[in-house]
Amino acid sequence: MALATRDLRYWQTRRENAELSVPSPDETVVRFGMTVRLEGEDGKHVSWHIVGEDEADPHAGKISHVSVMAKALFGKAVGDVTTVNGKEWEIVGLKVG
Numbered sequence: 001m002a003l004a005t006r007d008l009r010y011w012q013t014r015r016e017n018a019e020l021s022v023p024s025p026d027e028t029v030v031r032f033g034m035t036v037r038l039e040g041e042d043g044k045h046v047s048w049h050i051v052g053e054d055e056a057d058p059h060a061g062k063i064s065h066v067s068v069m070a071k072a073l074f075g076k077a078v079g080d081v082t083t084v085n086g087k088e089w090e091i092v093g094l095k096v097g
Contacts (some may be wrong), residue, residue, distance in 0.1 A: 004006050014054070025096050030073040037093035045092070
């Protein structure tokens with residue numbers, strides 16, 4: 001019972017402190033809530049939707065805003081290149097949502 005009570009307090013606090021963050025449709029740099037399309041140096045394309053820690057599911061294309069990849073992308077625009085784990089990625093598209 002103590003474990004359930006602790007978990008309930010944790011989730012209630014998370015809910016009370018949650019903030020909705022919706023990027024504007026004309027956003028030109030990567031930020032929380034956006035979907036980023038990348039092209040790797042090998043020509044492979046991948047898309048990542050940047051979400052909260054509780055929503056992250058890499059197999060579904062959703063990465064946490066605190067992940068190494070998301071942190072490397074924040075503030076960058078289409079055409080910018082970033083390196084993550086020794087591999088270069090070019091931002092080729094941004095989408096809100």
